[in-house]
Amino acid sequence: MPELPEVETTRRGIEPHILKHGVAGVVVRNAQLRWPVPETIHSIVGDHIAAVKRRGKYLLLGMTQGTVIMHLGMSGSLRVCGKAEPYRKHDHFICCFETGKSLRFHDPRRFGAILWTTEEPYEHPLLAELGPEPLSAKFHAEYLYRVTRNRRMPIKSFIMNSHVVVGVGNIYANEALFMASIRPGRAAGRLTKAESEQFVGAIKRVLKKAIQEGGTTLRDFLNAEGNPGYFVQSLQVYGRDGAPCQQCHRPIKRKMIAQRASYYCPACQT
DNA sequence: CCCTGAACCTGACCGC
DNA sequence: TGCGGTCAGGTTCAGG
Numbered sequence: 001m002p003e004l005p006e007v008e009t010t011r012r013g014i015e016p017h018i019l020k021h022g023v024a025g026v027v028v029r030n031a032q033l034r035w036p037v038p039e040t041i042h043s044i045v046g047d048h049i050a051a052v053k054r055r056g057k058y059l060l061l062g063m064t065q066g067t068v069i070m071h072l073g074m075s076g077s078l079r080v081c082g083k084a085e086p087y088r089k090h091d092h093f094i095c096c097f098e099t100g101k102s103l104r105f106h107d108p109r110r111f112g113a114i115l116w117t118t119e120e121p122y123e124h125p126l127l128a129e130l131g132p133e134p135l136s137a138k139f140h141a142e143y144l145y146r147v148t149r150n151r152r153m154p155i156k157s158f159i160m161n162s163h164v165v166v167g168v169g170n171i172y173a174n175e176a177l178f179m180a181s182i183r184p185g186r187a188a189g190r191l192t193k194a195e196s197e198q199f200v201g202a203i204k205r206v207l208k209k210a211i212q213e214g215g216t217t218l219r220d221f222l223n224a225e226g227n228p229g230y231f232v233q234s235l236q237v238y239g240r241d242g243a244p245c246q247q248c249h250r251p252i253k254r255k256m257i258a259q260r261a262s263y264y265c266p267a268c269q270t
Numbered sequence: 271c272c273c274t275g276a277a278c279c280t281g282a283c284c285g286c
Numbered sequence: 287t288g289c290g291g292t293c294a295g296g297t298t299c300a301g302g
Contacts, residue, residue, distance in 0.1 A: 003295060034278070034297080057296075074296055075280080090280085109279045111296060126297095153273065162297075169295060259275075261293080277299080284292085 002072040004134065004167030005210035005231065007057045010078050015052040017080040018061075018095075018103055022048045027094040029087065034073060034113040037093060041116045044068060044095070055122065056130050056166030066118035069126065073111030079104050131165040134203050139165055141197040148188040148196070155191060156184035157258045159203070168203060171238045172210065174263050176202040178237045183269045184262040185255070209234065237263040 002010070023044045031037040044063055051062035059078070061068035072078070083100040093105040093114050105114060117124050132138035144165075151158060156173050158164060168176070177184050179202035182195055191199065213231040236246055241254035245265040255262050 006295075032279095071296080073279095074294070107279095108281065109294090109296095111278065113297095151272080157273090160296090171295065258273095260296095272302105274302085275300095278297095280294100282293085284290105286289090 002057060002074075002076065003169035003172055003210075003215075004057060005172070005207055006215035007054055007059060007072060007167075008211050009215040010072070011052055011054045011059055014078055014080055014103060017101060018049045018097065019052060020048060020050070021101075022046070022098040023063075023095060024098045025096040027096065028092070029094070030092040030110070033092065033107065033110050034071070035115065037114045038116055041068070041093075041114065043116065055127055056133070056162055057169075058127060060121055062121075066116060067121040069113070069115040069117060069121060069124060070105070071113040071126075073107060073109060073113070075109040076105065076107035076112035079106065129163055131161075131163050134165050134167050134207055139200065139204075141193065141200045144200050145191065145193050145196040148191055151188040153188050154185045154257050155182060155188045155199075156262055157260075158188040159199075160260075165203075167207065170260050171235070172203070172206050174238045175236055176206045178264060178269060179206060181269050183266075184257055184264055237265065239263065 023046065026042055026045055028037050028041065043065060047063040047065050049061055050064055051060070053060040053062060057071060059070040061070065070078070081102050081104050087094075088106060090108045091104050091106050092110070095103040097103075105112070121127060132143070147164060148155070148158065156177060159168050160170065160173050174184065176199060180195065180198040182191070182199060210231040213234065215231060237252050240252045241263055242251050244250065245252055245268055248265065248267045250265065250267045252263055253266050255264070
């Protein structure tokens, strides 16, 4: 479920419930996630949440003694629960607060991660090499044009590489390419300066709008309050193969690119 | 360095 | 109902 808008929606949802709250205990019901949840995660007990941040699709719980680095993978979600709520299947990690509330990490496919570091979190190997935030001033047309030169990889795969720019996953890559009238299979290095400008603008617009609408709900995604996101109603191409293009009414096409479903309008996108 | 494909997992859905 | 095949929002890693 989570791309950047879903992760940001989650961050905003949990922050008011956990910021400054003391950690009374930790329950690891299944440590086998993307990487094993380290034993050292228990060192957060007795500490408190000093900050709730996001870098790309990583959530960072800043404590006084270190940082919990979380990733929701493909199917992960975080929810703030009350005292007596029973565990659900796939609730793998629970952080219990002195208030009686708890933060629960739920992840059926277990591609997510929960790590602990006492070092500077942005220098952690998983974060150190990440590209710019897509909504920051560092992500601009000249940057995209420069890093795409001589790259033969399809532009869609290229933009989904978090070392290029963080937070653009499969849904929003498809949507932004449609908005910029660029086919997903085009070689990255063949984008013109004008197209780089279009594409960067489209990425910023689509992510901003999705965050405003609380993310995209597919299947069972609920935000930290248990509410769905509404961006799914705004999708122009994702999941719409065979349906009419909203611009020209010809059917949207579906094609696999690097093992990921790609959707585009063969008429509107070149 | 560049690029591709496999791997990590569970569950939903579709056709037979 | 059951069974097998396919697909799913992400990312790292091995290998050519």
